[in-house]
Amino acid sequence: MNIRRIASDALLSAIALTIFIVEAQIPLTFAVPGIKLGLSNIVTLITMYLLSKKDAGAVLLTRIVLGSVFSGNTVALLYSVAGGALAYSVMCLSSSALSEKQIWAVSIFSAIAHNMGQLMVAALVMRSSAVFAYTPVLVAAAIFVGAFTGISAQYTFLRLKNLRLK
Amino acid sequence: MKKVSSRRLIIIFASLLLVSLAWMALQRLLPRNALIAEVYSDGRLVHTVDLNKVREPYIFELPHNRVLVEHGQISMHEADCPDHLCVKQGKISGGAYPIVCLPNRVMIRITGGGGVDAVAGR
Numbered sequence: 611m612n613i614r615r616i617a618s619d620a621l622l623s624a625i626a627l628t629i630f631i632v633e634a635q636i637p638l639t640f641a642v643p644g645i646k647l648g649l650s651n652i653v654t655l656i657t658m659y660l661l662s663k664k665d666a667g668a669v670l671l672t673r674i675v676l677g678s679v680f681s682g683n684t685v686a687l688l689y690s691v692a693g694g695a696l697a698y699s700v701m702c703l704s705s706s707a708l709s710e711k712q713i714w715a716v717s718i719f720s721a722i723a724h725n726m727g728q729l730m731v732a733a734l735v736m737r738s739s740a741v742f743a744y745t746p747v748l749v750a751a752a753i754f755v756g757a758f759t760g761i762s763a764q765y766t767f768l769r770l771k772n773l774r775l776k
Numbered sequence: 777m778k779k780v781s782s783r784r785l786i787i788i789f790a791s792l793l794l795v796s797l798a799w800m801a802l803q804r805l806l807p808r809n810a811l812i813a814e815v816y817s818d819g820r821l822v823h824t825v826d827l828n829k830v831r832e833p834y835i836f837e838l839p840h841n842r843v844l845v846e847h848g849q850i851s852m853h854e855a856d857c858p859d860h861l862c863v864k865q866g867k868i869s870g871g872a873y874p875i876v877c878l879p880n881r882v883m884i885r886i887t888g889g890g891g892v893d894a895v896a897g898r
Contacts, residue, residue, distance in 0.1 A: 683858065685879045708780060715785045722792075732878060737819025740885050743803075743872040746796035753793050 618775040619657075619665050619672075626653035626673040627680070634681050645751045648721070648759060650677075655701070655713055655720075655763035660775050663702050670694055688735075689728045696727035713767055717760025721752035803872045811870060813850045815843055816883040825850075827869070827886075840880040850884055852877060 630650040650673055658666035674694050678687040700723035704716045725748040732741045811827035815836060823836050827848050835853060836843040841862075844853035851867040857879035865875050874885035 685858075689878075708785075712780075712782060712785065715780075715782070715789075718789055732876065735878060736816070736876060736881060736883050738816060738883060740874045740883065741876055743874065746799040747873075750793055750796040750800070753789055753796075757789075 614774075615661065615665070615776055618661060619668055622653055622657050622661075622665075623669045623672040623676075626650040626669055627676055629653065630673055630677045631680055634677075645748070645755070647755055648724070649762075651697075651717070651720070651759050652763045652766065654698075655717055655760070656767050656770065658701060658705060659710055659713060659763075659767050660770060660773065663705075666701070667698055670698055689731050692731040693724040693727040697721070697724035699723070710767070710771075711764070713764040714757060714760035717763060718753055718756035721756030721759070722749055725749070725752045806871075811848060812887050813845070814885050814887055816885070818881050838880075838882060841877055841882045843884060850886070851875070852882075852884065855880060855882075 627650070629652070633647060633649050653673070654666050654670045657669045671694075674687070674690045678684055678690060697720040701716055701720040704719045705713075708715055726745075729741060729744060729748060733739055813823075813825050813827050814821055815823035815838075817838055822838070823843070825845055827845070827850060830845055830847045833844065833846040836845055840856045841852060842854040844851050844867075846867070849867040849869040852862040852865065852875050855862055855877050857877060859879075862875050862877040862882070868875055868884070868886060870886050874883050876883050
């Protein structure tokens with residue numbers, strides 16, 4: 611791993627963390643608890659396409675751990691890790707099958723995976739499968755939110771792809 | 777690897793969205809007559825009440841939460857968690873969506889009535 615790459619990862623992590631903290635300050639309550647835009651995911655997606663899957667994983671993990679420390683919401687860490695891990699796996703798999711003009715679709719797939727991961731942790735924590743009643747709501751929300759962040763990532767990537775970050 | 781066309785992806789997402797929305801609409805349309813509320817703490821059933829038989833509103837106390845039980849509806853009155861999402865959810869009087877307080881592991885759900893609720897709730 612060269613110095614340029616370490617610096618790029620650090621820069622992207624800082625951007626992701628800033629977006630994460632700012633988003634947490636905006637009180638955006640939807641009808642169903644737990645739904646948010648997840649704007650910092652734009653950075654994860656861009657990292658995956660500009661650098662590599664490994665770098666995206668590193669940026670995501672850094673953002674989740676530091677984001678939980680900075681926001682003081684340690685209870686949410688378990689949910690973020692589960693959602694993040696599942697979203698990251700799906701992101702890696704779907705990005706191999708899709709072109710770099712289909713980042714928006716990768717984003718939607720990973721948003722659905724993220725919400726399902728959180729729901730699974732919720733079911734485990736609550737020791738009840740009743741929380742799965744929220745599945746259709748979370749899938750619908752993931753499609754809208756994933757499309758929004760995905761389109762943002764798509765346009766950002768197309769303008770940044772000539773940068774020499776590696 | 778053969779690439780998937782964008783048109784196909786849009787069809788997949790649109791149908792998935794349609795199924796989700798239809799499912800949500802269906803849950804809204806279901807009749808609600810039997811209103812048995814159940815309060816769970818740490819996965820254990822701690823309180824069961826028939827909401828149709830409640831005359832005077834009362835508060836059911838838990839270590840970190842207070843549940844307000846009224847005639848025909850139930851809500852999380854207070855919680856000591858940081859986000860208060862369960863309190864903001866307001867009163868429920870049926871439907872498939874339970875009130876969930878994740879930090880304190882408390883859940884309020886309404887059972888009975890049969891139909892999709894009974895299937896989705898199990």
